[in-house]
Amino acid sequence: MKYKSHIFSSFKAKLIGLMISVTFISLLMASVGLTVVQVKSFRNSLESSTLSNMEILSFNLIPMLVFDDSDSAQRLLTSLKTRPAVKEAEVYRLDELEGLVFVARYPEGGEHYVHKDIREYITPEFFGEKHYLTHPILLDRETVGYLYVYSVFDELGRFQLEIIGTVVVIMIVCLLLALIIALKYQAILLRPLRLLVDVTEEISINKDYSLRADSTGNDEFSHLALGFNAMLDEIETHDRQQRQAKLDIRQLNMGLEETVKKRTVALELANQNLLATLDQLSQSKNKLVEQEKMASLGGLVAGIAHEINTPVGIGVTAVSHMGELVAQLESEHRAKTLRPQDLDRFLVNANECVDITFNNLGRAADLVKSFKQVAVDQSSDSVRTILMADYLHEILMSLRPQLKKTEHKVELQCAPGLKVRCHAGALSQILTNFIMNSLIHGFEGVDKGVITISITKRDQRISLTYSDDGIGMDADALSRIFDPFYTTRRGHGGSGLGAHVVYNLVTQALNGNVVAKSELSEGLSFEIDFPERENHVVK
Template sequence: MQRTDKQHAKESLSLSSRLFTLVFGLVTLMMLLYIALTTLLTSNNERIRIIQQAEVVAQQIALKAAGVQLDDDEAVALLQGLAAYDAIQHAHLYAYSRNSSVLEVAASYNQPGRAALPSQSAQINDIQPYRFFGEQLEVVHPIQVSRMNNTTATIGYVYLRVSLEGVTATYQRHLVTSFGGFVLLLVTLAVALKLFLSYVQQNTQRFSRLISQAILDDQLDIHKSQPIADEFFELRLQIRRLLEKFRHEKRYAAHSANQARDAYEKLETESQQRTNNLREVNQKLTEALTQLHAYQRRRLEQDKLASLGDLVAGIAHELNTPLGTSLTAITRLQHEQASIMAAHQEKNLTAAQFQEFLDHGEEMLSLCYRNVQRSTELVRHFQQMAMFNRTDAPKKIALPVFLNTLCERLKDELNLPDFVHISCHADDVIVHMRTIIVEHILTELLDNTIAHAPIRHANNDVEPLKIELTATTDEHAIILVFRDNGKGIEPRLKNKIFEPFVTSNRMEGDQGLGLFRVHSWVTNLLLGEIRCESDVYIEGDENKAHGTTLTIRMSKDLENDD
């Protein structure tokens, strides 16, 4: 019952009372916080000032004491000037005795009217540089002298005991002043709030009587009545508009209901008609989609045949040269063999002719061997491309361990030149990956980079070649980035580097199949894609960025795909 009475009393408070309580409470809280913070800052600043003043006095005494004998009258005279400081109650000069390392009081000062302070030598090390002791501050400063070998030695200490009564007085004055201003502010605020709430209440009652009279008289022109506060002018206009809107809505309610009924019947008819039309269109789209799928399958087969034709043509072109050269060499060798056999039968074969035949035969056989070996290498490359998909199953590996191990093994196996530097970075994740294919891809990229990327100057100097391999992952893919700072790829070759038999070093025996194999492995076996970005090196403009970046994205779902 008591709780219900309190809740009722709380709900019966007027808006003006709640506003008064809220504003008064907030101002009171802010002022108390302000007084607390300023008092704390004032007290702290006064303490800091006292500490700094005491340390300066102690430092001055220590500097003067370093030049006198601490056991004579000059040391006593150093402390007599402390009478000018009201806060300093006691001061001691401590010096080490001649026969031991014990601190003894060499001179002392006591504020008039205060008893002598006993020796504090046992506490010197605990006080440095200062400490607070009740309502007092203790400050210690060493007395140091210079030696002949540019070193300093401590011969004693200056001890000061300072009163903090000034800090307390400053704290009390600030507190009294702050509370006086606080009370004055509260009184002013209370009077201002009372006047404001009285003004708001009078205007609210006047506006309420105005609306009540307008309702009783059944009129909407309340804006022509007696004047009210500007704060209620917009509210008065909105109430008038609300009354007008209610009258119009009541008038058109029945008309709107009839229109809704007619619209529903019309919509039902149109919906049935459109359903029939959509059924016919859906049937036509299904037939068109079936035809489109059939066309796409035929087109795909045609594209595959065209790609196969281009590949076969390229292989035939590459094999034609070595096989043709071998056939020519064999034909010539057969012709020379017939000549030698004829000379042998006629018994006019000379040693010079036979030696020439042997030399030519060795040269022709060597030529045939090189060209047949080149043809065999081409066939082996294409066999290797076809075998990977059947021998390499996805494995669960730690990506950084795999990448770092592979980089170290490639450094050892490939016998890298001194100007080549490789670095590897990988996210610390566990992934499923076809490791054999990835190893061959990275090996092929490394071989290709070392063969084509180095920047060679006219004097045969080679710029350092930095190769950076980074492996990261996202939600759907594993991303390998192979980056170098080499000479880049010529624009005329950049768009064709993944095609077979495209190379810039054909005169040096390069077949142009390296990046073609990489592209085939990435797209066909790893279900990914490879992208190339390259900036060409310009002689004399070393500050311009240069090098090639190959980005490989491979699917993370290889385990499920297999």
């Protein structure tokens, strides 16, 4: 199949096809033109013959129309039997009052029927083999009637078939002659090209670039052979240079192999050192992240300890005062100087001390409870179901020592009954880092700022939006906010790991995603989206 495709796509086949195509198109155009001319000439001769006969018949019909002799007109029309082509003929008399009046019809006895006004055929019309003709009958150049004739020329169809058959035979003979001539002369015309192809194939097989094509002569193929030989000169030179270059490279490679081996050993050693260094850096990074978490927890511990100290101190003072009252009451009782009013005064003071002690110890217990839950969550990777609104209040309670030092406000937007199953510790750490970031960086130079925390649930996914109205940050800082060790307060206590820890907690612990948005003087916001249930445990 491939061989046949090659034959039909060769230049030889294309040349023969071109010659045959040109011959065929030329013969076809000439044959069509000749056929049209011959058919038209034959049709004109038929029409002329019919018109001559109608003129004679019209002349003979004049007295019959003048004297209204329809029987004679009918007999005269019967003479058309000698013309088999005539299928129908009708004679009409032109009356000034009645218009066209029917006189006679051939064949006799047939029904009088005219498709349309016969005067439309005064100009003869051919429709295939059918011919329609209406000839006016004139008397002293005045129309006295019309002769309508309908003919079917079967000989016209036979003539057309004969002409077409003759043309087809001539075309076939001419095409065969053209094919024989093309086959005879294509070998002569394409011999230089065939020799050039032979040289090309031999060079391609044997890689012998010293061969040259025959360039004798002064035709286009000779010029092609000259160009081909010049190209071979360049290829031969290039091939010689390439062989020499390969030899030089082979010798050079032999000398470089030992060097490559030595470099490979050195590179492997360097890679091992680099891998060890990367491992150490990864461990250091993980330690720093854990230190950042512990530092955050340590800050909570210090704040809570300071916060608890106040109610505990008040409770101790109240209990000490109550001890003094008890000692005084006991002394008066032993001295038997205790009066009823002294006992009443003691009871009032004792109740006041109990109330003070109870209220302050309750405050301390609430602080310890909130801190205990938040601290346990931050140090654990367990998944549990939490009431989101209550848990947010516990987180804010643990951050109260830091918030009470400022005039900033925190606004919570969360449905009271919203329950979420997630890593509570990760959520606590995230919000703690956000709030501390706002207090340390976002509200720098801002006296009264507002922090907004909004949490919604839709289709088993939780959306958390945290925003502040602080100083914000530029596009460059925003693009690097989650990079480890990136901070805008280098040397002022910033480690650059807070936002990076948040990113890891959101993507790994919560299996969600976080997006930061900010502009200078427009505050900073974080949008977090994560699934409600998460069973993945961060290791």
